[in-house]
Amino acid sequence: MKRYEALAEELAESIASGQLRAGDRLPSVRESSRDRGISPSTVFEAYYLLEARGLIEARPRSGYFVRHAVASQPEPSASVPEMRERQVEVSELVFQVLGLARNRALTPLGSAFPSPMLFPLPRLALAMGKAARRLDPWRTVEDLSPGSAELRRQLGLRYLTSGCRVDADEVVITNGAMEALNLCLEVVTQPGDLVAIESPTFYGALQALERRGLKAVEVATHPRTGLDVDALASVLEKHPVKACWLMPNFQNPLGSLMPDEAKARLVALLARHQVPLIEDDVYGELYFSRRPRPAKAWDKTGLVLHCSSFSKSLAPGYRLGWTAAGRFAEAVARRKLMSTLATPVPIQEGLSEYLQRGGYDRHLRQLRQTLAQHRQQVLQAIARHFPAGTRATQPEGGYFVWVELPAEIDALALHQAALSEDISIAPGHLFSADHRFRHHLRINFGHPDHPRVEASIRALGRIAQAMNAREDSGGTRRSAGSSGSRHSSGTGAPFNEL
Amino acid sequence: MKRYEALAEELAESIASGQLRAGDRLPSVRESSRDRGISPSTVFEAYYLLEARGLIEARPRSGYFVRHAVASQPEPSASVPEMRERQVEVSELVFQVLGLARNRALTPLGSAFPSPMLFPLPRLALAMGKAARRLDPWRTVEDLSPGSAELRRQLGLRYLTSGCRVDADEVVITNGAMEALNLCLEVVTQPGDLVAIESPTFYGALQALERRGLKAVEVATHPRTGLDVDALASVLEKHPVKACWLMPNFQNPLGSLMPDEAKARLVALLARHQVPLIEDDVYGELYFSRRPRPAKAWDKTGLVLHCSSFSKSLAPGYRLGWTAAGRFAEAVARRKLMSTLATPVPIQEGLSEYLQRGGYDRHLRQLRQTLAQHRQQVLQAIARHFPAGTRATQPEGGYFVWVELPAEIDALALHQAALSEDISIAPGHLFSADHRFRHHLRINFGHPDHPRVEASIRALGRIAQAMNAREDSGGTRRSAGSSGSRHSSGTGAPFNEL
Incomplete structure (x- = not known):
């Protein structure tokens, strides 16, 4: 330091x-x-x-x-899911909502990605070009799954800086964290198995469960400290959980961070039950104060499959991810050989070249400052413009705020109305198998054009106030949705049938 | 022309x-x-x-x-599989055998890849560097599955040159053909379903079936004209086949090529039964006389999911593949969003840049000539050095010869003995769910160092002759295997337990 x-x-x-x-x-x-x-x-x-x-x-x-504590909003309430086994069917809704978010004309408050302008793409391009020109042709055969030995060595070194010992042999290079997470899920479950997830949870986890034909049991969380380990303990007593998929660091969508002590208890609990933990840690590098350790740091039995990538911290669109999969590493590497065979060798070599040159940590420091600053601006804008009774998380890392609106406001209707003003949001419905977060939304603060972001939040606030008022005066809250046809996707059922 | x-x-x-x-x-x-x-x-x-x-x-x-017809060997016999439903469990053997083939000290007659020296890697590197430097950052969000619009447009144009009309909207960019094939399989089957494949078939198809929990029914083939359409018709009558996975062009491992008339009958037959065809066409560009049309060219109902890549024809290790998935295109694109999200944007942009510059067809002409020449050399070497009674295919494209040895010679034992002389081969056992091709092997002629290749084939012939003689004189054919311990993988069961 x-x-x-x-x-x-x-x-x-x-x-x-x-x-x-x-x-x-x-x-x-x-x-x-x-x-x-x-x-x-x-x-x-x-x-x-x-x-x-x-x-x-x-x-x-x-x-x-x-400063006075910036956001005057209180925290959202802790989640109290039903904690029962449930089939997962969310994909159709996720595709409808997120398919729209690629449109660059929209203010991307609903996006899953930070602004691509925050990344050192020109320096990466130089590293890519150099690595491609120097490429030993035989690497195209040798760097198949588990991937480039040199890159895996470098990732092992980076684990040390996050307080975690990981052997390079345990690392499998993947196409982004998404592939890592899916491969890990494939290795530790069979279709029909039950997986414990957070409530709310990342919709990508729900989609992965749906794709593999798995059932979900959702576990209570606190908006600041994340997973409720006691609640998980009671779920493990009652249900035949085969795996957990969790985000201890800067959870998506909450932004919550599990304290060290809770991580230690979590890992010990799962070791007692011999349940593998798939740890999604893609935001771990985006801390605003201190690097949080992954739960993997407490793993003594090889049951933690830690998954991450450079997509959110360095190289969006490069699709370079990995897993440190503990005792499952060889099985994961083989599953990759059977499905996508290898991560593109020029990408592996390019990232390896970039890491060798140095500059990643300097970039990260800059990125963290930028995101921390945006967080303040966005929280202030929400405090200023959203209806009374709005609650919001104050994440210590990542780039998502989880907002709880007054219960009368339906987030899907808000989403539809916002689209007609060229604003995307991620409605809370996406973040649980039972669509329970109906007056919540996830707001992305990873986009630097603050005047535009502020104006969009003001517009959202105005729409939400109007919906709230209509609700109070007896109008149906669905009606706001009908004005959103300009950007409607045209595929599948209309949103308000959900 | x-x-x-x-x-x-x-x-x-x-x-x-x-x-x-x-x-x-x-x-x-x-x-x-x-x-x-x-x-x-x-x-x-x-x-x-x-x-x-x-x-x-x-x-x-x-x-x-x-010239006098070069190879004096007759063709291998047509395959007569049992054509019954069968669980697939081949992966362990495939990983044991192929894990070894990455060792660059071996003469890679068993490799699945042609020599990386045959490809324009320096020109590709220039295109990659240029594309990465010019990259519009927003493409990292927009080029998610189904992939870059420009690249898909260019692929649509290339389909025209192979006598096939494919709309760019139908194309989904993937991480190599392997991902395309797996995604297509995922979309058209449920675990437990039955899939018709060729006998022998590419072990990657067997692994994909195994991974998804599918059953296989193997269909008879001819070593020159590939799939026996009548045999498939009778299988379709008797079994609840949910999909076919076939290689009409330069089948792996046979090198066989289905005549146009057979392709037309195949597509019509499957349309009558409403059974989707997953068409693996990764060798289609590597023809020695005339570009064969894919079966997709006869598809009128959108039931053919054509899969290919640049891995064998242009850019090994870049992992750029695609599928033209007919009526299943959107479902495939969504499955990719759920699993690997996107093919790396710099790879998509780099290949697109290369294709725009031109030079691909010139490279292909050169590559085809080189491979055709190697085929002759390898066939001659086999004729010269292998035991009497050996049969071999004479493929009109690709880079594999399928060799049928005298029935006394066990290909796994030959494989083990060959490893001790630093030669890899692909034993026939890998190419069917019941390991029926026990005295067959696939030889890769895509490696240009002919003196070394010739010496290796001579050595293989010597080993095979010795095994044959030992067999005649009452020795057990397994004994040759014991000399191959130098390269044994050390994982799992010894080969001779199979």
Whole structure:
């Protein structure tokens, strides 16, 4: 950690512990520099970092002050799913809603991806070109699944920085995390098996379960600390769970982060039951304060299949993912040989070349600051424009906010109405097998054009207020949906039949 | 078709029809040029092409002569499978045998890939670099499954050159043909269903069936004309076949080519039974005389899912494949969204850039000549060195010869013994669900180092002769296997337990 990062960290902890309170003035850059015997530019960088994270603010000619907790919204309520076994059928809805989100004319608040402009694509292109020109032709045969030995070695090294020992032999290179997760699911389940997931959960997990013909049992979560381990323990007692698919770090859609202690309990619990954990950790690098350890760090029995990728942190569209699959590594590598054989060799070599050159960590620091800043802007915009009674998470990483609207507002109707104003959102219906999150939405803050994002959130707020008012005055809440035909997908059932 | 190609074609037909016979002298280049009113270089190019195909030979100071049919071996016998429903369990054996073939110290007669040295990798690298540098960042979101619109348009154009009309909307870009084939299988079957395949068949098809929990029924083939359509008709009458997975063009491992008339009957038969055809056409571009049409060319009902890739013809290791999936196109695109989401965008853009630049057809002409030449050399070497009674196919495209040894020789034992001399082969056991092809092997002639290939075939012949002699003198044929421990994989059961 650089000196300015250490200072920022120390101050952030003072704020978190309440030692420094909202409104407190920080020592000036000059004072801090003198008192601590460090350069003014180091202090300035630390303050800049804290400002970007939304913890302090500069007031002209007065200095730096600890901010009031930014978002005035309370947290969404903890989820209380039914925790019973359930067939999964969500894909049709997911395709209808997300197929629209590719349209670049829309403000992509519903997108699953951060803005592609946040990534070092020109540097990646140079690395790709160089690797392709130097490519030893025989690598096209040798880098089949489990993948390039050099790239797997580099991934093993990166695991060390996240506090996790992973042997390169355990790593299988895949086509994005999505393939890794699907292959892992294929290896640890048979069709008809039961899998425990979070409530709410990433719709991609639901689709993967549906594709393999698996049943789901949804487990309670807290919007800040994620999975309720006690609830999972009771599910494991009552149901024949064959695997868990969870996101301990910056869960999609909640943005929640499981504390270390909860991760340790989770891994121990699953080891006792001999249930494999498929750990989706694609947002782990996008932390705003400190790198969270994956649950894999506590794994002693090889039951944790940790899955990640560069798609959200470095190289969107390159589709380079991997899994550190513990005792299942060879089985996963073979499943890949049987399905997609190999991840493209120029992609493996290009990413390996990029990682060797260095620069990834510098890029990540920049990306984290940018995302932290957007989070503050988006949370403030939501506080300003959304109806009274709205709740929102305050994630410590990733780029999603989970919003709970007043119960009268139907998120699918809001989605339809928003489309007619060229805004996409991800309605809560997508995030559970029983479509229970009907007045929730996931908002992506990974897009840098803030004036446009702010205007879109204002527009969303206006639509939601209107729907709320109509509801109060006895109108049907579905009616707002009918104005959204401009962008309707034209495939399958209309949304309001759900 | 260029003028020299037309002339070569005309002469090849005269040879095929018997109008020109083995030993006949062709008119000299000067005579032909004068008689036909074409340039000497055109005649020379045509003769060169025919020579490469092994149809004529130059004798110093005498001119060009029609060759004696090169391979003196007869064709292997037509396959007569049991044609009953069968569980598929081949993967363990396939992984054991093929895991070894990645070792570049071995002469790769057992490899599934042609030599990577046969491909324009430097030109591809330039196209990749250029495409990556110019990449519009938003393409990383827009080129998700079904894939880049421009690349799909170009593939639609290429279909025209193979006598097949395919709409770009029907094309889904995949990670190699392997993913295309697996996705198609997923869309047209449910676990437990029955799929008709050729006997022998590509082990990758067997593995795909095994992975999805499907049963197989194997259908008789002829070593030159491939699938026996009448046999398939009778299978369809008796069994609840849900899909066919076939290779009408240059079948792996036979190298057989179904005549147009048989393809037309096949497609009509399946349309009557409303059974989808998954057509694996990865070798279609590697013809030695004329581009064969895919069965898809006769498809009127959208029941043919045509799958191919650039892996064998242009860009090994790039893992760019596709399917023209007829009425199943949208379902396939969605399955891909659920499993690997997208084929890497830089790969899609790089190949698209390469195709736009031109040069693919020039590369293909060169590649076809090279492969045709290797075929002759390998067939001659087999004729020279293998035991009496050996039979071999004479494929008109691709890079595989299917060899039937005397019945006493066990191909797995030969495989083990060959490994100890640093030679890989693909034993016939891999190519059917019941391991019935026990004295057969597939030989890859796609590797250009002919002296080494010839020496390896000589060594194989010597080993086979010895095994044959031992068998005659009462030794057990398994004993040869024990000398092959140097390269044994160390995973799972020893080969001779099969």
